[in-house]
Amino acid sequence: MTTSFNPPNRILLGPGPGNVEPRVLQAMLKPILGYLDPVYLQCLDQIQKLLRSVFETENRVTFSVSGTGGAGMEACLANLIEPGEEVLVCVNGFFGQRAAEISERWGAKVIRVDSEWGRPVDMQRVRDSFRRSSARIVVMVHAETSTGMRQPIEQLKHLRDVRDAILVVDSVTSLGALPVGIDRNEIDASYSCSQKGIGAPPGLSPVTFSERALEKIRARKEHPRSWYFDVLLIDKYWSSERTYHHTSPALMNYALREALEIILEEGLENRWARHERNSKAFVAGVEAMGLEMLVAPEHRLWTLNAVRIPPGVDDARVRSRLLHEYNIEIGAGFGSLKGKIWRVGLMGCGSTENNVLLLLAAMRRILESEGFRCPA
Amino acid sequence: MTTSFNPPNRILLGPGPGNVEPRVLQAMLKPILGYLDPVYLQCLDQIQKLLRSVFETENRVTFSVSGTGGAGMEACLANLIEPGEEVLVCVNGFFGQRAAEISERWGAKVIRVDSEWGRPVDMQRVRDSFRRSSARIVVMVHAETSTGMRQPIEQLKHLRDVRDAILVVDSVTSLGALPVGIDRNEIDASYSCSQKGIGAPPGLSPVTFSERALEKIRARKEHPRSWYFDVLLIDKYWSSERTYHHTSPALMNYALREALEIILEEGLENRWARHERNSKAFVAGVEAMGLEMLVAPEHRLWTLNAVRIPPGVDDARVRSRLLHEYNIEIGAGFGSLKGKIWRVGLMGCGSTENNVLLLLAAMRRILESEGFRCPA
Numbered sequence: 001m002t003t004s005f006n007p008p009n010r011i012l013l014g015p016g017p018g019n020v021e022p023r024v025l026q027a028m029l030k031p032i033l034g035y036l037d038p039v040y041l042q043c044l045d046q047i048q049k050l051l052r053s054v055f056e057t058e059n060r061v062t063f064s065v066s067g068t069g070g071a072g073m074e075a076c077l078a079n080l081i082e083p084g085e086e087v088l089v090c091v092n093g094f095f096g097q098r099a100a101e102i103s104e105r106w107g108a109k110v111i112r113v114d115s116e117w118g119r120p121v122d123m124q125r126v127r128d129s130f131r132r133s134s135a136r137i138v139v140m141v142h143a144e145t146s147t148g149m150r151q152p153i154e155q156l157k158h159l160r161d162v163r164d165a166i167l168v169v170d171s172v173t174s175l176g177a178l179p180v181g182i183d184r185n186e187i188d189a190s191y192s193c194s195q196k197g198i199g200a201p202p203g204l205s206p207v208t209f210s211e212r213a214l215e216k217i218r219a220r221k222e223h224p225r226s227w228y229f230d231v232l233l234i235d236k237y238w239s240s241e242r243t244y245h246h247t248s249p250a251l252m253n254y255a256l257r258e259a260l261e262i263i264l265e266e267g268l269e270n271r272w273a274r275h276e277r278n279s280k281a282f283v284a285g286v287e288a289m290g291l292e293m294l295v296a297p298e299h300r301l302w303t304l305n306a307v308r309i310p311p312g313v314d315d316a317r318v319r320s321r322l323l324h325e326y327n328i329e330i331g332a333g334f335g336s337l338k339g340k341i342w343r344v345g346l347m348g349c350g351s352t353e354n355n356v357l358l359l360l361a362a363m364r365r366i367l368e369s370e371g372f373r374c375p376a
Numbered sequence: 377m378t379t380s381f382n383p384p385n386r387i388l389l390g391p392g393p394g395n396v397e398p399r400v401l402q403a404m405l406k407p408i409l410g411y412l413d414p415v416y417l418q419c420l421d422q423i424q425k426l427l428r429s430v431f432e433t434e435n436r437v438t439f440s441v442s443g444t445g446g447a448g449m450e451a452c453l454a455n456l457i458e459p460g461e462e463v464l465v466c467v468n469g470f471f472g473q474r475a476a477e478i479s480e481r482w483g484a485k486v487i488r489v490d491s492e493w494g495r496p497v498d499m500q501r502v503r504d505s506f507r508r509s510s511a512r513i514v515v516m517v518h519a520e521t522s523t524g525m526r527q528p529i530e531q532l533k534h535l536r537d538v539r540d541a542i543l544v545v546d547s548v549t550s551l552g553a554l555p556v557g558i559d560r561n562e563i564d565a566s567y568s569c570s571q572k573g574i575g576a577p578p579g580l581s582p583v584t585f586s587e588r589a590l591e592k593i594r595a596r597k598e599h600p601r602s603w604y605f606d607v608l609l610i611d612k613y614w615s616s617e618r619t620y621h622h623t624s625p626a627l628m629n630y631a632l633r634e635a636l637e638i639i640l641e642e643g644l645e646n647r648w649a650r651h652e653r654n655s656k657a658f659v660a661g662v663e664a665m666g667l668e669m670l671v672a673p674e675h676r677l678w679t680l681n682a683v684r685i686p687p688g689v690d691d692a693r694v695r696s697r698l699l700h701e702y703n704i705e706i707g708a709g710f711g712s713l714k715g716k717i718w719r720v721g722l723m724g725c726g727s728t729e730n731n732v733l734l735l736l737a738a739m740r741r742i743l744e745s746e747g748f749r750c751p752a
Contacts, residue, residue, distance in 0.1 A: 002637055002640070002641060003422050003637070005403075005406070005418070005419050005422065005630070005633060005634075006406070007406050007407045007408075007409050007413075007415050007416070007419070008407065008415060009407040010407060010408075010409055010410070010413065012408065012409075012410060014410050016623060017408055017410065017411070017623060017626060019408065020408055025404070025405050027381075028401070028404050028405075028577075028627070029401050029404075029405075030381070030382070030383050031383045031384065031385045031386060032383075032386075032388065032393055032395065032396055032577060033383050033384075033386055033388075033705075034386070034388060034390050034393065034705045034707075035393075035578075037383075037386065037699070037705065039383050039384060040383070042381070043381050043383070046379050046381065066443055066444055066447070066579065067442055067443045067447065067604060067622075068442055068622045068623050068624075068625060069622065069623060070603070070604050070621070070622035070623075071442070071443065071604050071622070074602065074603055074604045078601070078602070098603075101603065102603045105599070105600075105601050105602070105603055106601055107601070193623065195623060201404075201408060201625065201626060201627040201628075202411075202623045202624065202625045202626060202627075203442065203579060203625030203627070203628050223481070224481075225454070225481045225482055225483070225601050225602070226450065226454070226481070226601070226602055226605075227446070227450055227474075227477065227478045227481055228443060228446050228447050228450045228605075229602075229604075244710075245446070246443075246444045246445065246446035246447070247392060247393060247444050247445060247446075247569065247571060247578045248444075248578065249444060249577065249578045249579030249628075250393060250577060250578060251404070251577040251578075251579070251631075252577075252579050252625075252628065254381070255627075257381060258381075261378055261379070264378070265378060323413070329409075329410045329413065331410075334620075
């Protein structure tokens, strides 16, 4: 009757989840508490404070949604979008496309600014589309997990020269590993995840909302259909009212709290620099092997590194050999990049020099045994 | 800079979360895997099979929603309800009321069958309302966490003598501790949670959908607004297609898998009997102390035991003393029962003779020192 489950010890260098530090796992063994226990509420207060530091914001409404990154995306869009309104969505990858789809599901008339996958969206085109539209919401993916592209988000705020706007940024693959700068960049809402730059297990989605975003939500004619993702109700639990909404996932929040502590102990700048250094080392190794990166150097993420699969090399076979012979997971391409790139994640505690060296060595051995000629 | 978080070792005898067996916690320390790792997919297959046993169903579409119990409620209602349709909701407690509210948010014209909190809803009245309505969906709470009442759900299927109907049952506080009997009772959709009868940490919501329910969902004119809770999309990941939807919360699912294994090792009937025995022992002790239960004996849950607070006794003070002097959490009343009942959870590994004895002894000591006279 009883089945067993004994997963192998993988080195997770795909799009996430990444490996989790033992200290974070140990935090999940701390005694579980009720969702209104005064000690548990202290944990939530600490999480809010820590998340504000990592998001680089003073937004009061900053917490973890009790679901994965996609839950955070839905929480932001479902609350901000009123049915029938125009929403401008920048699309240059799978997750920009998903933001457009979810916006449509929530009743938006989506105005897409499309760009080639792997290249940033041109801000002048965004500005032109914004000017021609009546959109009050602009959605942009900071770190496109499907391509490894980093979108410059510093210019976004200048859209407000045209018209007031709610700026929504997907920071799923950047938060905790690259500067997001919510307040500095005047972003109104952002959603991330627990299992990439943050270094906790998957299951939570950190979000933050500016006062301007909350004003738009409070001014809705009807509340959003979703009750689980109703930000004003969730906030009543995280804020001093402590009104019960749903049973908070205690152990996941213990893990998130610990992971955030580790981030601030390392220091945000140090952590960003580590991710940059290891990504650049990996790219140097990949290029020395005769392979090419998908994204131009100035627009590369430090978390998710997209390597072009050389012609004649069998995508699935290489990934399968990495997994089964070396216990290393890397990611496949998505959508139009399926079979064309490998997605190598160097995030959180997985962004180490050793992981870079090991993966490069394993890739070289497999590629050579598959008949690909690496330069000496 | 660094803050610490060292929660005390509580005995959790409130409405949930309950305490979690060490074996379930240890399962969360197993190596984390990617969401498409073939070994991880085996874990999900095992969960589906185990959940079917616990739900007592052969429904193919049986899985854990990546959110807490409220997420499961929303997933069921958001997918089944088409805007504008009549939905019959039985309301005799906080969670029936919540089902009515969420149904309304998703566009239903809700027809309520109200009953006094703590008493089951009369099936003849349900039948009469159903006959007068055009509702094709009926929602009923099996185990009302706010009152400790167990609703007989065996008669629900006879509504189909009147007209075909989709029967939705909230099993949040019954699954894994009381028989739910999805197939035997011809229930079409049910949602539960991980942290009560199942004995895992909070964060997941087991759900199950009959073929009849899926037909209704597939026949929708428009897909439900929610993307995160779109059951047909989630099913594409859990079924053989394995299409990426969201990053599965791996460690939570490890915990759920282990907790479900423990349930089947104990045996469903043995587990139900244990919950019944310990609940009855607690009730006997409570009544011997001169206190009364809210719910009539034949309608009591074995998981959530609602004790009337005797006149003159300070609700909050007693709960606070239990928490701070004995490290025992019990729950307060909700809504119209606030200040009138204590909610004592004896669920999962928390349903033990020792917990019953300890809680009764602690309650007696506190009540007597607060001036309440217990019979000798």
